[in-house]
Amino acid sequence: MGASFSQKVLARNVGRAQVQPGEVLDVTPDVVLSHDNSAAIIRIFRQLPQKELRFPERLAITLDHAVPPPTPQHAQNHAEIRRFVSEQGIQHFFEMGRGICHQVHCEEGVVGPGMILLGADSHSPHCGWMGAFGAGVGRTEVAALWATGQLWLRVPETLRITLTGRLAPGVMSKDLALQLIGRLGADGANYLAVEFDGPGVATLSADMRAALVNMMAEMGAKNAFIAPDELTWRWLEIQLQRSRPDDWQARLSMFRERAILPDADADCAQQLDVALDHVAPLVSCPHRVDNTEPVTALTGTRVDLAFIGTCTNGRLEDLAAAAEVVRGRRLRARLLVIPASSQVLGDALAAGYLADLIEAGASIGTPGCGPCMGVHAGVPAPGEVCISSANRNFRGRMGQREAEIYLANPAVVAASAVAGEIVHPADLLAGD
């Protein structure tokens, strides 16, 4: 029986020919992710006997969760992090406004195929869309990683999801993710590696793959993976030329050498087949991500606030889908749009998407996490209903216990902002 991607990448990391699910390994990750929580991590690191960073070049710190800082206390956190970055000579540091860590790491080529990233953030599986191994850990563990370079990881069993067909127009990978989470539950992939394969994968764009892999965190996955293919390599080549004009070829060659594919006969604990043609737009209802309904079942639900952004759905195709829906219309609900990175912001500006959104009445925020977890501007009032392209709708998630959060793809969010109630984009267009 062959090995999964996760088995192969972890085995190589510890210098073994093969490893089995359930084994515990001391893994030395290539990238260690942290963000605004770095101030707390620095404090834990200072308590440890190791006074030096084991691999300073592997740290990647992004200010994204509360940017620009809304209070003096948040500003102080950022100041402590900048001081540390400067003292330690950390190269991979991304200032406020550059974007959300997961998106920025992909754009900047900090992480790539065949690499291992561990991060103090639950959406660290994100980089798996391009063939990396990403998993979330805690703050204390990241402090230990800074000090020792290593951390224990259990080799995960695999949930293989084989995709066939192609998504219908107006359906996005967010809908596929919500369908999987609704079907398997919020712990449907707990401790598992989710590995996507099948001919349907090739029909998904880079942005659609990123959103899909990102959302597997909401099913409890340890990591999620899509094998790099021609589309991935083309995306990386264009992207690295933009972000690393001086060394993009060397970086791309390194990624090509390190890329790992699962064996064709890899074992898996569970296998699921999904026909993309049958996926329809879905909405997660309060207060659980796996509480999904077809968007058409919720038509008419009042919407006060709509939010498009986050590491899940704040990329260029997401903004394009939203702009397409609102173009030439006026919004009945408030719409807040926060691009996932400064690159996305610039590209959306150049493409005219921001003009469409602004003319319809949307507000545009600084690239970052925005109100997703209630630490930054754009939170709902008590009793309000928000529809969001983010990843979590837990009670109080956006800072207000007495608000209701629905999750959907960015086109549904935009259409609902236009209508002032939840609506399928096709029904909005048909109503003209």
Added chain:
Amino acid sequence: MRSRHRTWAYGDHVNTDVIFPGKYTYSVQHDPAALARHALEDLDPTFATGVQRGDVIVAGRNWGNGSSREQAVTCLLACGLRAIIAESFARIYYRNAINNGLLALTCPGIGALAQTGQELALDLDAGELEIAGQTLQFVPLPPSVRHIVAAGGLVEYLKAGAGEQEGGG
């Protein structure tokens, strides 16, 4: 040895946002009194004022899903909570609990029996507990993380002279 504890019971899929709201993530980070004040704020407003040192939480499946924020563990430690006993834990929460020295016990069958205000008898050596007149076995900690738990958490473990971490669970 058996110890006796008072229970706080919750259901399945309790997430870290209701255990410790995200809005406090970068403003309430270290002060134990402040952490304790916000524990379970959006799940059970009676918890933070009613919890006593030595109490335990009993819960269903997937306790602690969602964010990796470690205050979802440390706020409960700050309350003096002895243990969380659940049908299952979300993986990052489980790691955070071990690394901060909070006892997280996986115990099939506990979810159906759990009620708030019961007495629970815990026998860590025997790997079993008694609740509502029934005895349940909990899943032993993976051997490889016992040394972290024994040290009282990852920081204490590293301070105790482990120059390099050894295999965990």
